[in-house]
Amino acid sequence: MRGARRTAGRRPGDDRRTGRRAGRLNPVAARWRPAVALLATLALLGPVGWLWWSSLLPTPYAVTDMGHVDDGGVPLPGPAGHHAGAAAHGGHGGQAVGGRTVGVDTLRETSTAPPAVSLTLTARRDRIALPTGRVLDGYTLNGTSPGPLIRVRQGDVLQVRLVNADVAEGVTLHWHGVDVPNGDDGTAGVTQDAVPPGGEFVYRFLARDAGTYWYHSHQVADSQVQRGLYGALVVEPRDGPPVRDVVATAHLYDGARLLDGRSPTLAVPAAPGERVRVRVVNTDNGPTSAWVTGAPFRLVAIDGTDVHGPSPVEGRSVPVTAGGRADLEVTVPPGGARVEIGGNAAVVLGAGPGPPPSPRPEQALDPLGYGTPAPLGFDPAAAARTFGYAIGRRPGFLDGVPGLWWTVNGRMWPDVPMFMVAEGEVVRMRISNDSGEVHPMHLHGHHAVVLSRDGVPSTGSPWWVDSLDVADGESYEVALLADNPGVWMDHCHNLTHPSEGLVAHLMYAGVSTPYRVGGPVGNDPE
Structure with missing residues (x-):
């Protein structure tokens, strides 16, 4: 009622405080109103537009021109100081010691020995019949998926010879875990152009290190x-010593985990007392585990490198990183044994059906303290460079697309570090993860040794990795010897993540690349 009395007697629209009709602006205010609205809009949208525009990637571009130089705080050798003389088309690599610059296409195998194993792999689009009854529109190599198992002696x-029959977007072969010369790394737009339909590319390298590895396309990976x-x-x-071995590639086809692309169960006839090495290869985007039912086992290798002094294990599982490998050795008991992989696939060893499956043990084997110490071949304390690789996540634009993207050291692709090293240096790196998800980090062309996890030092066998799970909230310190010149991807091997920005590169001073991402060839390593 008080409100009614206070407004009584006013004409509708009358404003006694201004002495004019409400809603009618004076001429000056009316003139400035559109300008104020425009300025407010620009103030709101201008920064967003700038962020969008600045995120757009050139087409094509060289990965060596992306991001910023990180030399670990130590100037690189050479006349150009810590930028190593950004020469034309050299990007961050520039000029090496003595003024010599080499292209990744020239970094090929130097051995002149004839190949002991030579084969052709033909990639084609294909329909893959799954044991579930479904048919997957996919790809094959020589008519199968996985492609042929390749065995070569150390x-x-x-x-x-890779031949592309009809894969429209092109193909490559990356030799995952094999420290090949850079020109044979198989990374589209970095170490080669993707092989177009009707084209071919020949990979040739010396198998220097015994172990379990795998190969896969690194074009639209x-x-x-x-x-x-x-x-x-x-x-x-x-x-x-002669030891029988079996390879078990675990892969999800349309949600179904199959071993060697055939079945969730792989039967391996074996006599009681026979030792069998089961080489577990995790080709998926996420981690899995392996454990043994019915017998003890030894973890004899991780990522292709033998464990020093492995002891028998029972009642524990072995984590297997996405892209990683774990070799388990089992002495087959009279009733047989099962190597369980992920809880929905298994290698059955023996003459019969073997024991019934068992659930994953509550405890996992920790490689940080497994096995016995051994020399590394270099001194991590004498590292020439130390880098940080901090994984995070934040909203923003990636090549003009808004989203929640991965970051490296707080920055989004392409404004990420180019880790610069010189040949022969010892390098340390701290990898930390505060992104909310686990990331299987994979460095091409090198193996690194784990020094510590969350500050706890390694006390067992040297834990050599090329693929390392870094869980949310974890940090690892690793070391490596820079003994393989080139431009090398250092990325998450959950293969959806590199295309979302979780990729950096390790680059040697004096190395350049003639290849580009995008462009007429359509190179797309992610």
């Missing part, structure tokens, strides 16, 4: 690998 030369364009590679030791 010290021999392997030569593989997420789609092509998930849909079948991969295979396993075993480098057998030249000398050593």
Whole structure:
């Protein structure tokens, strides 16, 4: 009622405080109103527009021109100081010691020995019949997925001719975990152009290190690998006790985990007392675990490198990183044994059905303290450079697309570090993760040794990795010897994540690349 009395007698629209009709602006205010609205809009949208525009990537572009130089705080050798003389087309690599610059295409195998193993792999689009009854539109190599298992002896030369029958977006082969020369790394737009339909590329390298590895396309990698364009590679030791081995590539086809692309169960006839080495290869985007039912086992290798002094294990599982490998050795008991992989696949060892499956043990084997110490071949305390690789996440624009993207050291692709090293240096890196998800970090062309996790030092066998799970909230310190010149991807091997920005590069001073991402060739390593 008080409100009614206070307004009584006013004409509708009358404003006694201003002495004019409400809603009628004076001429000056009316003139400035559109300008004020425009300025307010620009103030709101201007920064967003600038962020959008600044995120757009050139087409094509060289990865060596992306991001910023990180030399670990130590100037690189050479006349150009810590920028190593940004020469034309050299990007951050520039000029090496003595003024010599080399292209990644020239960094090929130097051995002149004839290949001991030579084969052709033909990639094509194909329909893959799954045991579930479904048919997957995918890719095959020589008509199968996975492609042929390749075996070569340590010290021999392997030569593989890749032919693209009809994969429209092109293909490559990356030799995951094999420290090949940079020109054979198979990364589209970095170390080669993707092989177009009707084209071919020949990979040739010396199998220097015995171990379990795999190969896969690194062109449109997420789609092509998930849909079948991969295979396993075993480098057998030249000398050593004879041990039977079986390869189990675990891969999700349309949500179904199959071993070697055939079945969730792989039967391996074996006599009681026989030792069998089961080489587990995790080709998926996420981690899995392996454990043994019915017998103790030894974890004899991780990521292709033998564990020093492995002891028998029972009642524990072995984590297997996405992209990683774990070799488990089992002495087959009279009733047989099962190597369980992820709880929905298994290698059954023995003459019969083996024991019933068992759930994953509550405890996991920790490689940080497993096995016994051994020399590394270099001194991590004498590192020439130390880097940080901090993984995070924040909203923003990536190549003009808004979203929640991964970050490296707080920055989004392409404004990420280019880790610069010189050949022969010892390098340390601290990898930390505060992004909310686990990330399987994979460095091409090198193996690194784990020094510590969350500040707890390694006390067991040297834990050599090329693929390392870094869980949310974890940090690892690793070290490596920079003994393989080139431009190397250092990225998450959940293959959806590199395309979302979780990729950096390790680059040697004096190395350049003639290849570009995008452009007429359509190179797309992610």
